[in-house]
Amino acid sequence: MIALLLDAHERRDAVAAVQTAGGKAAVWAAGAVLLVWHDVHALMIAAFALVLVFPERRRWLLMLAAFGLIAGKFLPNAIFDFSAWPEAFAGIGGQRWAHFFASTVIATVVILALVAAALRFERLPAFVRRHPLLVLHALLLAALALGAVTRLQALLLAPYLMWRASYLLKTAASGRAAGTSMQDHLFYLVPVFGGTNTPYGKGFEYLDRSEARSAEAFARSQLAGLKLLVLAIVLTFLLALMDALVHGRTDTPLGTSLAPWSLALPTVADLLASPAAQPLWARWSSLYLDLVHVTLRMAIWGHVIVGCLRLLGFNVFRNTYRPLLSRSIVEFWNRFYYYFKELLVELFFYPAFYRSRWASPRLRILIAILAAAFAGNVYFHLVRERELLFGGDGEALVSFLVPRMIYCGLLALGIWLSMLRQQERRRQGTSPTGFAALRAIAGVWTFYGLIHLWIVSPFEFGVAQRWDFLLSLAGL
Protein backbone atom coordinates (compact mmCIF):
# COMPACT_ATOMS: atom_id res chain seq x y z
CA MET A 1 0.00 0.00 0.00
CA ILE A 2 2.81 2.42 0.98
CA ALA A 3 4.83 1.43 -2.10
CA LEU A 4 1.74 2.00 -4.24
CA LEU A 5 1.30 5.49 -2.83
CA LEU A 6 4.99 6.35 -3.11
CA ASP A 7 5.25 5.66 -6.82
CA ALA A 8 1.62 6.19 -7.91
CA HIS A 9 2.60 9.20 -10.03
CA GLU A 10 5.01 6.96 -11.95
CA ARG A 11 2.44 4.19 -12.60
CA ARG A 12 0.63 4.40 -15.94
CA ASP A 13 -2.54 2.70 -14.65
CA ALA A 14 -2.84 5.09 -11.70
CA VAL A 15 -2.16 8.14 -13.89
CA ALA A 16 -4.77 6.96 -16.43
CA ALA A 17 -7.33 6.27 -13.69
CA VAL A 18 -6.97 9.79 -12.26
CA GLN A 19 -7.90 11.26 -15.66
CA THR A 20 -11.38 9.67 -15.64
CA ALA A 21 -14.41 11.44 -14.11
CA GLY A 22 -14.48 8.98 -11.22
CA GLY A 23 -10.74 9.35 -10.74
CA LYS A 24 -11.01 13.13 -10.60
CA ALA A 25 -13.78 12.88 -8.02
CA ALA A 26 -11.67 10.47 -5.96
CA VAL A 27 -8.61 12.73 -6.18
CA TRP A 28 -10.65 15.75 -5.10
CA ALA A 29 -12.21 13.84 -2.19
CA ALA A 30 -8.83 12.51 -1.03
CA GLY A 31 -7.20 15.89 -1.53
CA ALA A 32 -9.98 17.73 0.30
CA VAL A 33 -9.76 15.38 3.31
CA LEU A 34 -5.98 15.82 3.46
CA LEU A 35 -6.23 19.59 3.07
CA VAL A 36 -8.83 19.82 5.84
CA TRP A 37 -6.57 17.66 8.04
CA HIS A 38 -3.72 20.09 7.39
CA ASP A 39 -6.00 23.05 8.15
CA VAL A 40 -5.50 24.58 4.70
CA HIS A 41 -7.58 27.63 3.71
CA ALA A 42 -11.09 26.80 2.44
CA LEU A 43 -10.43 28.85 -0.68
CA MET A 44 -7.66 26.41 -1.64
CA ILE A 45 -10.07 23.48 -1.40
CA ALA A 46 -12.61 25.33 -3.56
CA ALA A 47 -9.94 26.39 -6.07
CA PHE A 48 -8.69 22.80 -6.26
CA ALA A 49 -12.19 21.58 -7.21
CA LEU A 50 -12.59 24.23 -9.91
CA VAL A 51 -9.10 23.69 -11.35
CA LEU A 52 -9.85 19.96 -11.58
CA VAL A 53 -12.90 20.70 -13.72
CA PHE A 54 -11.43 23.61 -15.71
CA PRO A 55 -7.64 23.05 -15.80
CA GLU A 56 -7.26 25.32 -18.83
CA ARG A 57 -8.62 28.17 -16.68
CA ARG A 58 -6.19 27.44 -13.85
CA ARG A 59 -4.46 30.82 -13.58
CA TRP A 60 -7.69 32.75 -13.97
CA LEU A 61 -9.33 30.74 -11.18
CA LEU A 62 -6.30 31.18 -8.94
CA MET A 63 -6.38 34.91 -9.62
CA LEU A 64 -10.00 35.02 -8.39
CA ALA A 65 -8.92 33.09 -5.30
CA ALA A 66 -6.17 35.70 -4.81
CA PHE A 67 -8.76 38.49 -4.69
CA GLY A 68 -10.77 36.41 -2.24
CA LEU A 69 -7.70 36.02 -0.04
CA ILE A 70 -6.99 39.75 -0.08
CA ALA A 71 -10.55 40.59 1.01
CA GLY A 72 -10.64 37.77 3.57
CA LYS A 73 -7.38 38.92 5.12
CA PHE A 74 -8.91 42.16 6.36
CA LEU A 75 -12.42 41.01 7.28
CA PRO A 76 -13.25 41.76 10.91
CA ASN A 77 -12.94 38.47 12.81
CA ALA A 78 -16.36 38.92 14.38
CA ILE A 79 -18.02 38.25 11.03
CA PHE A 80 -17.29 34.52 11.46
CA ASP A 81 -18.61 34.39 15.03
CA PHE A 82 -22.20 33.50 14.09
CA SER A 83 -23.35 32.91 17.66
CA ALA A 84 -22.50 36.45 18.57
CA TRP A 85 -23.84 38.17 15.48
CA PRO A 86 -26.27 40.57 17.13
CA GLU A 87 -23.64 41.77 19.56
CA ALA A 88 -20.91 41.58 16.95
CA PHE A 89 -22.76 43.73 14.46
CA ALA A 90 -23.27 46.31 17.16
CA GLY A 91 -19.57 46.07 17.95
CA ILE A 92 -18.39 46.25 14.38
CA GLY A 93 -18.72 49.95 14.11
CA GLY A 94 -18.33 51.97 10.99
CA GLN A 95 -14.67 52.46 11.83
CA ARG A 96 -13.85 48.76 11.57
CA TRP A 97 -15.70 48.38 8.28
CA ALA A 98 -13.97 51.49 6.97
CA HIS A 99 -10.67 49.89 7.94
CA PHE A 100 -11.66 46.68 6.13
CA PHE A 101 -12.57 48.53 2.93
CA ALA A 102 -9.53 50.82 3.09
CA SER A 103 -7.14 47.91 3.65
CA THR A 104 -8.70 45.77 0.93
CA VAL A 105 -8.65 48.61 -1.59
CA ILE A 106 -5.07 49.67 -0.75
CA ALA A 107 -3.73 46.09 -0.92
CA THR A 108 -5.54 45.42 -4.21
CA VAL A 109 -4.37 48.69 -5.77
CA VAL A 110 -0.73 48.13 -4.68
CA ILE A 111 -0.69 44.59 -6.05
CA LEU A 112 -2.37 45.56 -9.33
CA ALA A 113 0.00 48.51 -9.69
CA LEU A 114 3.02 46.22 -9.24
CA VAL A 115 1.78 43.85 -11.95
CA ALA A 116 0.89 46.76 -14.24
CA ALA A 117 4.40 48.18 -13.75
CA ALA A 118 5.95 44.81 -14.61
CA LEU A 119 3.80 44.41 -17.71
CA ARG A 120 4.77 47.92 -18.90
CA PHE A 121 8.36 47.67 -17.74
CA GLU A 122 9.83 49.30 -20.85
CA ARG A 123 7.78 52.44 -20.18
CA LEU A 124 9.06 52.89 -16.62
CA PRO A 125 11.59 55.68 -15.87
CA ALA A 126 15.18 54.79 -16.77
CA PHE A 127 16.34 54.75 -13.14
CA VAL A 128 13.62 52.25 -12.20
CA ARG A 129 14.48 50.06 -15.18
CA ARG A 130 18.14 50.07 -14.18
CA HIS A 131 17.47 49.33 -10.50
CA PRO A 132 14.01 47.73 -10.28
CA LEU A 133 14.66 45.73 -7.11
CA LEU A 134 16.29 48.64 -5.31
CA VAL A 135 13.28 50.86 -6.04
CA LEU A 136 10.82 48.10 -5.12
CA HIS A 137 12.46 47.41 -1.76
CA ALA A 138 12.77 51.13 -0.96
CA LEU A 139 9.06 51.63 -1.65
CA LEU A 140 7.96 48.56 0.28
CA LEU A 141 10.18 49.44 3.25
CA ALA A 142 8.64 52.93 3.26
CA ALA A 143 5.17 51.32 3.17
CA LEU A 144 6.17 49.05 6.05
CA ALA A 145 7.39 52.00 8.10
CA LEU A 146 4.16 53.86 7.37
CA GLY A 147 2.16 50.76 8.26
CA ALA A 148 4.00 50.43 11.57
CA VAL A 149 3.03 54.01 12.42
CA THR A 150 -0.55 54.03 11.12
CA ARG A 151 -1.33 50.34 11.94
CA LEU A 152 -2.97 50.05 8.53
CA GLN A 153 -2.81 46.31 7.94
CA ALA A 154 -2.56 46.59 4.15
CA LEU A 155 0.85 48.23 4.48
CA LEU A 156 2.05 45.57 6.90
CA LEU A 157 1.75 43.04 4.06
CA ALA A 158 4.89 44.56 2.52
CA PRO A 159 7.31 41.81 3.72
CA TYR A 160 4.95 39.15 2.36
CA LEU A 161 4.79 40.86 -1.02
CA MET A 162 8.43 41.95 -1.16
CA TRP A 163 10.03 38.71 -2.35
CA ARG A 164 7.22 37.64 -4.66
CA ALA A 165 7.28 41.08 -6.29
CA SER A 166 11.08 40.79 -6.58
CA TYR A 167 10.64 37.68 -8.72
CA LEU A 168 7.99 39.54 -10.74
CA LEU A 169 10.24 42.53 -11.48
CA LYS A 170 13.22 40.28 -12.18
CA THR A 171 11.13 38.51 -14.82
CA ALA A 172 9.98 41.85 -16.21
CA ALA A 173 13.53 43.25 -16.31
CA SER A 174 14.73 40.23 -18.29
CA GLY A 175 11.95 40.78 -20.83
CA ARG A 176 10.30 37.47 -20.05
CA ALA A 177 7.03 39.04 -18.88
CA ALA A 178 6.28 40.07 -22.46
CA GLY A 179 3.03 38.58 -23.67
CA THR A 180 1.80 37.76 -20.17
CA SER A 181 -1.22 39.25 -18.41
CA MET A 182 -2.51 40.01 -14.91
CA GLN A 183 -3.69 36.46 -14.29
CA ASP A 184 -0.19 35.09 -15.01
CA HIS A 185 1.22 36.98 -12.02
CA LEU A 186 -1.52 37.59 -9.48
CA PHE A 187 -1.83 33.93 -8.55
CA TYR A 188 1.69 33.74 -7.12
CA LEU A 189 1.76 37.25 -5.65
CA VAL A 190 -1.18 36.29 -3.40
CA PRO A 191 -0.96 32.49 -3.45
CA VAL A 192 -3.98 30.45 -2.45
CA PHE A 193 -1.61 27.48 -2.03
CA GLY A 194 -0.10 29.21 0.99
CA GLY A 195 3.35 30.25 2.06
CA THR A 196 5.28 32.53 4.31
CA ASN A 197 7.28 35.58 3.25
CA THR A 198 9.30 33.04 1.26
CA PRO A 199 7.71 32.42 -2.15
CA TYR A 200 7.27 28.67 -2.46
CA GLY A 201 7.32 27.85 -6.16
CA LYS A 202 9.38 31.02 -6.75
CA GLY A 203 7.89 33.30 -9.41
CA PHE A 204 6.32 33.23 -12.84
CA GLU A 205 9.16 31.60 -14.75
CA TYR A 206 9.59 28.50 -12.61
CA LEU A 207 5.85 28.05 -12.10
CA ASP A 208 5.27 28.46 -15.83
CA ARG A 209 7.87 25.78 -16.59
CA SER A 210 6.39 23.46 -13.95
CA GLU A 211 2.76 23.83 -14.97
CA ALA A 212 1.00 20.74 -16.33
CA ARG A 213 0.21 21.21 -20.03
CA SER A 214 -1.62 17.92 -20.55
CA ALA A 215 -4.20 15.82 -18.71
CA GLU A 216 -1.53 13.20 -18.06
CA ALA A 217 0.96 15.70 -16.60
CA PHE A 218 -1.83 17.14 -14.43
CA ALA A 219 -2.72 13.67 -13.15
CA ARG A 220 0.93 12.94 -12.31
CA SER A 221 1.23 16.25 -10.52
CA GLN A 222 -1.90 15.57 -8.46
CA LEU A 223 -0.72 12.11 -7.41
CA ALA A 224 2.65 13.57 -6.44
CA GLY A 225 0.78 16.22 -4.42
CA LEU A 226 -1.33 13.65 -2.60
CA LYS A 227 1.84 11.74 -1.76
CA LEU A 228 3.40 14.82 -0.16
CA LEU A 229 0.27 15.58 1.87
CA VAL A 230 0.24 12.02 3.21
CA LEU A 231 3.96 12.22 3.93
CA ALA A 232 3.33 15.41 5.89
CA ILE A 233 0.86 13.51 8.10
CA VAL A 234 3.40 10.74 8.70
CA LEU A 235 6.03 13.33 9.64
CA THR A 236 3.57 15.14 11.91
CA PHE A 237 2.99 11.87 13.74
CA LEU A 238 6.76 11.29 13.99
CA LEU A 239 7.23 14.79 15.39
CA ALA A 240 4.51 14.23 18.00
CA LEU A 241 6.13 10.89 18.89
CA MET A 242 9.51 12.59 19.23
CA ASP A 243 8.06 15.36 21.41
CA ALA A 244 6.43 12.76 23.65
CA LEU A 245 9.17 10.13 23.87
CA VAL A 246 12.25 12.34 23.77
CA HIS A 247 11.18 15.59 25.38
CA GLY A 248 8.30 14.35 27.54
CA ARG A 249 5.75 16.84 26.26
CA THR A 250 2.38 16.00 27.78
CA ASP A 251 0.16 18.56 26.07
CA THR A 252 -1.17 15.98 23.59
CA PRO A 253 -3.07 12.70 24.20
CA LEU A 254 -0.08 10.84 22.71
CA GLY A 255 2.29 12.65 25.05
CA THR A 256 0.17 11.85 28.08
CA SER A 257 -0.05 8.15 27.24
CA LEU A 258 3.68 7.84 26.51
CA ALA A 259 4.84 9.93 29.48
CA PRO A 260 6.06 6.93 31.54
CA TRP A 261 8.53 5.97 28.79
CA SER A 262 9.80 9.43 28.02
CA LEU A 263 13.53 10.25 28.14
CA ALA A 264 12.54 13.78 29.22
CA LEU A 265 15.56 15.30 27.48
CA PRO A 266 15.56 19.10 27.47
CA THR A 267 15.50 21.03 24.21
CA VAL A 268 18.25 23.54 23.44
CA ALA A 269 15.77 26.32 24.31
CA ASP A 270 15.17 24.62 27.68
CA LEU A 271 18.91 24.44 28.29
CA LEU A 272 19.38 28.08 27.35
CA ALA A 273 16.49 29.16 29.58
CA SER A 274 17.57 27.11 32.61
CA PRO A 275 21.20 26.16 32.30
CA ALA A 276 20.99 23.57 35.05
CA ALA A 277 23.80 21.03 35.08
CA GLN A 278 23.10 18.40 32.46
CA PRO A 279 25.51 15.65 31.54
CA LEU A 280 27.57 16.28 28.42
CA TRP A 281 25.83 13.52 26.46
CA ALA A 282 22.44 15.11 27.20
CA ARG A 283 23.61 18.52 25.95
CA TRP A 284 24.97 17.07 22.70
CA SER A 285 21.86 14.91 22.27
CA SER A 286 19.67 18.00 22.66
CA LEU A 287 21.74 19.80 20.04
CA TYR A 288 21.34 17.04 17.43
CA LEU A 289 17.70 16.39 18.32
CA ASP A 290 16.90 20.09 17.89
CA LEU A 291 18.24 19.85 14.35
CA VAL A 292 16.02 16.81 13.67
CA HIS A 293 13.06 18.63 15.22
CA VAL A 294 13.48 21.79 13.15
CA THR A 295 14.01 19.71 9.99
CA LEU A 296 10.80 17.75 10.59
CA ARG A 297 8.86 20.97 11.14
CA MET A 298 10.31 22.51 8.00
CA ALA A 299 9.49 19.38 5.98
CA ILE A 300 5.88 19.22 7.21
CA TRP A 301 5.24 22.89 6.47
CA GLY A 302 6.85 22.73 3.02
CA HIS A 303 5.22 19.43 2.03
CA VAL A 304 1.76 20.92 2.62
CA ILE A 305 2.44 23.99 0.47
CA VAL A 306 4.20 22.08 -2.30
CA GLY A 307 1.45 19.43 -2.05
CA CYS A 308 -1.13 22.18 -2.71
CA LEU A 309 0.88 23.49 -5.65
CA ARG A 310 1.07 20.03 -7.15
CA LEU A 311 -2.66 19.41 -6.65
CA LEU A 312 -3.24 22.59 -8.65
CA GLY A 313 -1.00 21.30 -11.46
CA PHE A 314 2.35 22.92 -10.68
CA ASN A 315 4.72 19.99 -10.29
CA VAL A 316 7.47 21.90 -8.46
CA PHE A 317 10.41 20.66 -6.41
CA ARG A 318 9.96 19.78 -2.76
CA ASN A 319 10.99 22.45 -0.28
CA THR A 320 12.76 19.92 1.94
CA TYR A 321 14.33 16.78 0.50
CA ARG A 322 16.23 14.47 2.87
CA PRO A 323 18.60 17.11 4.25
CA LEU A 324 19.68 14.90 7.15
CA LEU A 325 21.33 12.56 4.64
CA SER A 326 23.43 15.38 3.15
CA ARG A 327 27.15 14.72 2.92
CA SER A 328 28.20 18.34 2.70
CA ILE A 329 27.19 21.68 4.19
CA VAL A 330 26.27 23.11 0.80
CA GLU A 331 24.15 20.05 0.01
CA PHE A 332 22.23 20.47 3.29
CA TRP A 333 21.66 24.15 2.49
CA ASN A 334 20.22 23.11 -0.87
CA ARG A 335 17.92 20.47 0.58
CA PHE A 336 16.73 21.96 3.88
CA TYR A 337 14.78 25.05 2.79
CA TYR A 338 15.00 25.02 -1.00
CA TYR A 339 12.81 28.03 -1.82
CA PHE A 340 14.53 30.30 0.70
CA LYS A 341 17.91 29.23 -0.64
CA GLU A 342 16.73 29.86 -4.20
CA LEU A 343 15.53 33.35 -3.22
CA LEU A 344 18.95 34.15 -1.73
CA VAL A 345 20.79 32.68 -4.71
CA GLU A 346 18.72 34.44 -7.38
CA LEU A 347 18.39 37.84 -5.72
CA PHE A 348 21.73 38.15 -3.90
CA PHE A 349 24.22 35.48 -4.96
CA TYR A 350 24.08 35.87 -8.75
CA PRO A 351 24.08 39.69 -8.81
CA ALA A 352 27.08 39.81 -6.44
CA PHE A 353 28.89 37.11 -8.41
CA TYR A 354 28.27 38.96 -11.68
CA ARG A 355 29.59 42.24 -10.37
CA SER A 356 32.80 40.89 -8.87
CA ARG A 357 34.64 39.84 -11.99
CA TRP A 358 37.71 41.65 -10.72
CA ALA A 359 38.16 39.04 -7.97
CA SER A 360 39.72 35.59 -8.21
CA PRO A 361 37.17 32.74 -8.61
CA ARG A 362 37.51 31.71 -4.93
CA LEU A 363 37.14 35.25 -3.62
CA ARG A 364 34.31 35.87 -6.04
CA ILE A 365 32.40 32.87 -4.68
CA LEU A 366 33.05 34.10 -1.13
CA ILE A 367 31.70 37.57 -1.99
CA ALA A 368 28.59 36.07 -3.58
CA ILE A 369 27.99 33.71 -0.65
CA LEU A 370 28.41 36.55 1.85
CA ALA A 371 25.89 38.57 -0.16
CA ALA A 372 23.39 35.69 -0.06
CA ALA A 373 23.85 33.68 3.13
CA PHE A 374 24.92 36.64 5.25
CA ALA A 375 23.61 39.99 3.94
CA GLY A 376 20.48 38.62 2.23
CA ASN A 377 19.65 36.30 5.11
CA VAL A 378 20.02 39.04 7.76
CA TYR A 379 18.02 41.52 5.65
CA PHE A 380 15.20 38.99 5.07
CA HIS A 381 14.79 38.33 8.78
CA LEU A 382 15.15 41.97 9.75
CA VAL A 383 12.31 42.98 7.41
CA ARG A 384 10.20 40.15 8.83
CA GLU A 385 10.56 41.54 12.35
CA ARG A 386 8.83 44.85 11.65
CA GLU A 387 8.01 45.48 15.31
CA LEU A 388 11.72 45.41 16.10
CA LEU A 389 12.73 47.35 13.02
CA PHE A 390 10.35 50.25 13.60
CA GLY A 391 9.53 49.81 17.28
CA GLY A 392 12.29 52.10 18.49
CA ASP A 393 13.69 49.58 20.98
CA GLY A 394 17.36 49.61 20.03
CA GLU A 395 18.37 47.09 22.68
CA ALA A 396 15.83 44.53 21.46
CA LEU A 397 16.93 45.11 17.89
CA VAL A 398 20.58 44.48 18.76
CA SER A 399 19.78 41.35 20.78
CA PHE A 400 17.89 40.04 17.75
CA LEU A 401 20.50 41.06 15.20
CA VAL A 402 23.77 39.96 16.79
CA PRO A 403 23.01 36.21 17.19
CA ARG A 404 21.41 36.21 13.71
CA MET A 405 24.55 37.81 12.26
CA ILE A 406 26.77 35.28 13.99
CA TYR A 407 24.59 32.47 12.60
CA CYS A 408 24.63 33.91 9.07
CA GLY A 409 28.37 34.59 9.17
CA LEU A 410 29.14 31.03 10.23
CA LEU A 411 26.70 29.67 7.65
CA ALA A 412 28.32 31.69 4.86
CA LEU A 413 31.80 30.58 5.85
CA GLY A 414 30.70 26.94 6.04
CA ILE A 415 28.99 27.07 2.64
CA TRP A 416 32.03 28.68 1.04
CA LEU A 417 34.44 26.07 2.34
CA SER A 418 32.00 23.31 1.47
CA MET A 419 31.57 24.62 -2.09
CA LEU A 420 35.30 24.76 -2.67
CA ARG A 421 35.66 21.26 -1.31
CA GLN A 422 32.78 19.98 -3.43
CA GLN A 423 34.26 21.55 -6.57
CA GLU A 424 37.55 19.84 -5.87
CA ARG A 425 35.85 16.50 -5.30
CA ARG A 426 33.84 16.77 -8.51
CA ARG A 427 37.00 17.64 -10.43
CA GLN A 428 38.62 14.52 -9.04
CA GLY A 429 35.44 12.49 -9.56
CA THR A 430 35.36 11.33 -5.93
CA SER A 431 32.63 11.35 -3.32
CA PRO A 432 32.60 9.89 0.21
CA THR A 433 31.23 6.36 0.53
CA GLY A 434 30.86 3.86 3.37
CA PHE A 435 32.30 5.01 6.67
CA ALA A 436 33.56 8.26 5.10
CA ALA A 437 29.98 9.06 4.05
CA LEU A 438 28.73 8.47 7.60
CA ARG A 439 31.48 10.69 8.96
CA ALA A 440 30.55 13.38 6.43
CA ILE A 441 26.87 13.20 7.46
CA ALA A 442 27.85 13.44 11.14
CA GLY A 443 29.99 16.48 10.32
CA VAL A 444 27.06 18.17 8.60
CA TRP A 445 24.77 17.47 11.59
CA THR A 446 27.37 18.87 13.97
CA PHE A 447 27.93 22.03 11.91
CA TYR A 448 24.24 22.83 11.54
CA GLY A 449 23.47 21.85 15.15
CA LEU A 450 26.16 24.20 16.42
CA ILE A 451 25.16 27.16 14.27
CA HIS A 452 21.44 26.60 14.86
CA LEU A 453 21.83 27.31 18.57
CA TRP A 454 22.49 30.96 17.62
CA ILE A 455 18.94 31.35 16.29
CA VAL A 456 17.00 29.24 18.76
CA SER A 457 13.88 31.21 19.77
CA PRO A 458 13.16 33.42 21.57
CA PHE A 459 15.73 35.99 20.48
CA GLU A 460 15.88 37.32 24.05
CA PHE A 461 18.46 34.60 24.73
CA GLY A 462 21.55 36.76 24.67
CA VAL A 463 24.90 36.17 23.02
CA ALA A 464 26.48 35.40 26.40
CA GLN A 465 23.87 32.70 27.16
CA ARG A 466 24.39 31.08 23.78
CA TRP A 467 28.17 31.32 24.06
CA ASP A 468 28.09 29.72 27.54
CA PHE A 469 26.05 26.84 26.17
CA LEU A 470 28.54 26.44 23.32
CA LEU A 471 31.40 26.27 25.81
CA SER A 472 29.46 23.78 27.93
CA LEU A 473 29.40 21.46 24.91
CA ALA A 474 33.18 21.36 25.16
CA GLY A 475 32.90 20.58 28.87
CA LEU A 476 33.97 24.10 29.87
Add this chain to the structure above:
Amino acid sequence: MSDPAHARENLVRFLGTIARPGQSLDGVADDVNLIDAGVIDSLAMVQIIVHLEQGHAVDLLAGGIDPAELSSIGGILRAIQRSTP
Protein backbone atom coordinates in the same frame (compact mmCIF):
# COMPACT_ATOMS: atom_id res chain seq x y z
CA MET B 1 34.34 28.88 -32.35
CA SER B 2 34.68 25.21 -33.35
CA ASP B 3 31.88 23.42 -35.17
CA PRO B 4 28.58 23.16 -33.25
CA ALA B 5 28.77 19.41 -32.66
CA HIS B 6 32.28 19.69 -31.21
CA ALA B 7 31.31 22.69 -29.05
CA ARG B 8 28.34 20.75 -27.68
CA GLU B 9 30.47 17.72 -26.97
CA ASN B 10 33.00 19.83 -25.06
CA LEU B 11 30.26 21.55 -23.10
CA VAL B 12 28.56 18.27 -22.13
CA ARG B 13 31.92 16.92 -20.97
CA PHE B 14 32.37 19.99 -18.76
CA LEU B 15 28.81 19.80 -17.40
CA GLY B 16 29.46 16.17 -16.51
CA THR B 17 32.15 17.34 -14.07
CA ILE B 18 29.72 19.61 -12.17
CA ALA B 19 26.59 17.43 -12.36
CA ARG B 20 25.04 16.14 -9.15
CA PRO B 21 26.31 12.72 -8.10
CA GLY B 22 24.47 10.00 -10.01
CA GLN B 23 23.11 12.38 -12.65
CA SER B 24 23.94 11.89 -16.31
CA LEU B 25 23.69 14.21 -19.27
CA ASP B 26 23.17 11.34 -21.70
CA GLY B 27 20.12 12.01 -23.82
CA VAL B 28 19.41 15.41 -22.24
CA ALA B 29 17.89 17.64 -24.94
CA ASP B 30 19.30 21.11 -25.56
CA ASP B 31 16.23 22.93 -24.28
CA VAL B 32 15.90 21.03 -20.98
CA ASN B 33 16.39 23.22 -17.92
CA LEU B 34 19.22 21.41 -16.14
CA ILE B 35 18.31 22.82 -12.71
CA ASP B 36 14.62 21.92 -13.01
CA ALA B 37 15.61 18.46 -14.21
CA GLY B 38 17.82 18.02 -11.14
CA VAL B 39 20.98 17.48 -13.21
CA ILE B 40 22.81 20.40 -11.58
CA ASP B 41 21.95 22.61 -8.60
CA SER B 42 21.61 26.36 -8.88
CA LEU B 43 24.95 26.97 -7.14
CA ALA B 44 26.74 24.96 -9.82
CA MET B 45 25.80 27.81 -12.12
CA VAL B 46 28.81 29.72 -10.79
CA GLN B 47 31.05 27.07 -12.27
CA ILE B 48 29.31 27.46 -15.62
CA ILE B 49 29.81 31.23 -15.45
CA VAL B 50 33.52 30.88 -14.57
CA HIS B 51 33.89 28.31 -17.36
CA LEU B 52 32.33 30.71 -19.88
CA GLU B 53 34.33 33.70 -18.71
CA GLN B 54 37.67 31.94 -18.53
CA GLY B 55 37.31 29.37 -21.29
CA HIS B 56 35.32 31.36 -23.84
CA ALA B 57 35.92 35.02 -22.84
CA VAL B 58 32.18 35.52 -22.40
CA ASP B 59 31.32 38.79 -20.61
CA LEU B 60 27.90 38.07 -19.15
CA LEU B 61 27.32 41.53 -17.70
CA ALA B 62 28.32 43.33 -20.90
CA GLY B 63 26.36 40.85 -22.98
CA GLY B 64 23.28 41.29 -20.80
CA ILE B 65 23.10 37.54 -20.26
CA ASP B 66 20.92 36.41 -17.36
CA PRO B 67 22.05 33.30 -15.41
CA ALA B 68 18.62 31.84 -16.16
CA GLU B 69 19.64 31.68 -19.82
CA LEU B 70 22.53 29.44 -18.86
CA SER B 71 20.39 26.70 -17.38
CA SER B 72 20.16 24.64 -20.57
CA ILE B 73 22.75 23.25 -22.96
CA GLY B 74 21.22 25.26 -25.80
CA GLY B 75 21.24 28.46 -23.72
CA ILE B 76 24.92 28.07 -22.85
CA LEU B 77 25.84 27.36 -26.46
CA ARG B 78 23.94 30.47 -27.58
CA ALA B 79 25.76 32.57 -24.97
CA ILE B 80 29.11 31.32 -26.30
CA GLN B 81 28.03 31.98 -29.87
CA ARG B 82 26.87 35.54 -29.06
CA SER B 83 30.23 36.35 -27.48
CA THR B 84 32.30 34.95 -30.31
CA PRO B 85 33.50 37.70 -32.67
